[in-house]
Structures are given as C-alpha cells and as structure tokens.
Amino acid sequence: MGANRLDEIDRKILAELQDDGRMTNVELARRVGISAPPCLRRVRTLEEAGYIRGYHADVNPRELGFEVQVFAMVGLHSQAEVDLSAFEQRCRDWPFVRECHMLNGEIDFILKCVAPDLSSFQTFLTEELTSAPNVASVKTSLVIRCAKDKPGVPFDVLEERLGRSA
C-alpha cells in the first residue's frame, strides 16, 4: 500500500525533491509537467500524508571537523523490550550516534557514529558505549572511504515495478 495511491506525477515530485530538496516550486512544476499551484498542493499533501518526512541540508562532516566515521555493532545481554528501549534511548541521547538500527541475527544493533577525531571517539566508545548497562559486546569498524551515499529510495525501481503491474 502507499505507493499505489500515488500517480506518476506524485512519484516524480518525490524523486525530484529527494534529489534536490530546495528546488523552487516553479521549477518542480515545470519538471513534472503541471502548473505551480497544483504542484504545490501535491507537495503539501505528500508532506501531510507522511511520504515526505522532512528536508535536510547534506553537510560535509570532514569540512566541519568530523574526521572520523565509525560503524559499531552492538550485542546486548538482554533482549527484553524494556532493555531494548532503554538502549535505544541512550543512543538518541548520544550526539556522536547518528543512526541506530535494531537488527536480526547475532548483532542486536548497528550504530553509525561520527566524531571529530579518533581519540574523542575512543573516549566515547570506552566510557559511554561499551560501559553502558546491558551492553555485552561492541565491534567497531572505521570508515576508510565512502563509495556511495544516496538518500532514500530508488525511484527508478519503483517506476519499473509499477510499470509492469499496470
């Protein structure tokens, strides 16, 4: 469900705004082939319906002095819901942790972290993360380089699938 309620213009709007979220409505309307007022109405509707959760500038961490990016794989002692939630809340409170995903399998959580330098990350790792309640194991991997970092979803795949089923 969800994507079926959207027509081709809506999907094009989402694709364009995912690619350039600060595009003017006039330009957006031109690209999707309708006039500005209905285009803006569609955008508002998509926002209110939750298809668009927000807009964010993509800032460059290195330029801003965040030299270190790390993935941390975390295992917990207890997987009771109370304990899972407690750990998630800690992650929300830690500024270096940018993403926290609960996983299946042997790893319980994967965290994407960012830090100004290795030493400040080490301090966070030993004094905060590893020593947090219920944390059983933490494996970390430094990001050497990033080959791809696309936001959201591949709209071209969506079009293909809808095209076949339509």
Add this chain to the structure above:
Amino acid sequence: MGANRLDEIDRKILAELQDDGRMTNVELARRVGISAPPCLRRVRTLEEAGYIRGYHADVNPRELGFEVQVFAMVGLHSQAEVDLSAFEQRCRDWPFVRECHMLNGEIDFILKCVAPDLSSFQTFLTEELTSAPNVASVKTSLVIRCAKDKPGVPFDVLEERLGRSA
C-alpha cells in the same frame, strides 16, 4: 581546518538547514540574527565551498513500498585498489544499494540496502551481490526497527568544542 573558518553565524546556518533544508531564507535570517541578503550570501558561499553538498527530501521508504532494509557486510578476495574500485562501481550501479562504505578490519565493505520485499532482496543478494566477481563473503542483517536516524553531524558538539578552544 574547515570549521575554523566559519563563524558562529555560519555554523548556525548549517545547523538550521540540516534540520530544515526548505526553510525560507527570510526565516533562516531571522533565526541566525542577521538580515536576509547577507544570510543568502552566506548560504551560497557555504554551498560553493562544499560545506553544503546538497538538499534532499527525506522520503518514507515504507510508505513508498520499500518494506525491507538490510545491512550487508561484504568481504572480498582481493583488496588491490583496482578490485576495490571495481566493487565500488558495482555498488553505485545497484539501485538497492543506497550506501557503500569501505571499512577497516575483517569486513571490507558495509552496504545499506533497501528493497520492496524480502524476495526481491533475496534475488538481488544471490544473483547479484554474492555472485559478483571478487566477493568472498556476505553477511546480511535485516533492520527490525530504526531507533534513530539523524542526518549529518551534531552541531551542538561542534559548538562545545569551539567554545572551549576559543
């Protein structure tokens, strides 16, 4: 380097646009405490200097029919630069792969993937990823739920650090 060249207003601009990338320049100027023209000039400068790499709508994958998110940990046979680059290029070509990070340690790459359903991901996994040249091992973990997903960097940490050093 980098963040030092920015004054407090620049950093506030980046923080605000990271939080809401579609804010009008008038509103942004009001929040950072200067008038609209210099505010817009600063934004343009930040964009051109690479502090801002772009703007993106944050779309909701589930609403759009992408029910499955997966982290894939990939090991390669050869870590020669040619082979690393070749694998990275494949990742760029696979639409289901949204992020591809090269890591240190036993894992060579971590991929963040999105797919419409489990079966289409399985097809991708077996027919594309696992069977790609030079791929030695692939471990996948399904995302059960996402507790935190913040973009970019924690500007409050940046302010603290600069505050102490200034």
Add this chain to the structure above:
DNA sequence: GCGAGCGCGAAATATTATTGCGCATCCGGA
C-alpha cells in the same frame, strides 16, 4: 590615523508562493 577590504542592512526589483475561482473530466446512480 588612514585607505583597503569586508560584511552588514535598507531599498528596489525580480521571482516565487499562495489563494480564489471557474472549468474540464471522470465516475456512480437514476
């Protein structure tokens, strides 16, 4: 202390966002 460079803000103008409204189209029922 004195010009040069820098960055601000006021004002004017160009563009864009937003609202109001009439029209065409597409059903579902008489």
Add this chain to the structure above:
DNA sequence: TCCGGATGCGCAATAATATTTCGCGCTCGC
C-alpha cells in the same frame, strides 16, 4: 443516457520571498 458530485487542473491576482544594488561602518595592516 443523463445528471450531480467529487477531483484536479490552470489562470489570474495577491502576498511573500529571493536577489541585486548600493552606501555605510568596522577592522586591520601600515
């Protein structure tokens, strides 16, 4: 077949915003 009702478009008008221009004050190096 014909008739509302609902949906969604586009035009036109207005409000808001973006962008340019320009003069002023500030700081800094000499």
